[in-house]
Amino acid sequence: MPLAESDFDYQDRLAACARGERAALRDLYVQEGPRLLGVAKRLVRDTALAEDIVHEAFIKIWNGAAGFDPARGSARGWMFSVTRHLALNLLRDHGRETPLSVDHEVAAEDDGFDAAAHSARIHRCLEQLEPQRRTCIVHAYVDGYSHAQISARLGTPLGTVKAWLKRSLNALRECMG
Structure with missing residues (x-):
């Protein structure tokens, strides 16, 4: 069962991996595997591919x-970055494995879609948000937390968290153009 992030020493577990302690890798997997899978699934939109990405990510985490x-x-x-980069590299190098609608394919061709450039643009837009709102977005869409979990984690009323998320998504949409 995963611990609260504040109770789990990620850096210590990575150092143990560097020493060859396999139990440390298992601890990291138990702690973050489901969230890393969620990140990969959101990017590649295919469960089997996402599972492969997470598997490869943990090999890279162990070796690196x-x-x-x-x-x-x-x-x-760093662990999330390893996973995101693997997923984005897969999208860039091999294209999406799951078919998009014709409208999306045409739009992607017209826009000259580049996953790395898109990712950089998202990061720039996120940086424009107020820190608390950016934290809400990251907790919701990277960490996979529910609105209630974000509310509890930040000590902020649920309605406020929902409003921040809604306004932040609108601001991101506008920024992304």
């Missing part, structure tokens, strides 16, 4: 744990 640099960011964030 010694190279993790806490000065560049959190251990948990």
Whole structure:
């Protein structure tokens, strides 16, 4: 059963992976596997592909744990970054495995869709949000938390969290044009 993020030492578990402690990788998988799968599924829109991505992500986490640099960011964030990059690379290198509607295919061709550029644009738009609203968006769409979980985590009324999410999504839509 996963622990609360504040009770789980991601950096310590990565250091243990770097020392070859397989139990540390299992701990990381139990703690973050479901959320990493959610991130991959949202990106590739295919459960089997997402499972493959998460599997590959944990291999990269195991093999790359010694190279993790806490000065560049959190251990948990690094794990999510590994997973997102694998999913985006799959989309860029192989195209979507699940068929899109003709409208989406035409729009993507017309726009010259580039997943990496799109990702960078999203990050720029997220940076324009107030920190609390950005945190809500990340908890909802990266971490997979429910509105109630976000409310409890931030100590903010549920209605406020819902309003922040709605306004933030509208702001992101507008920013993305």
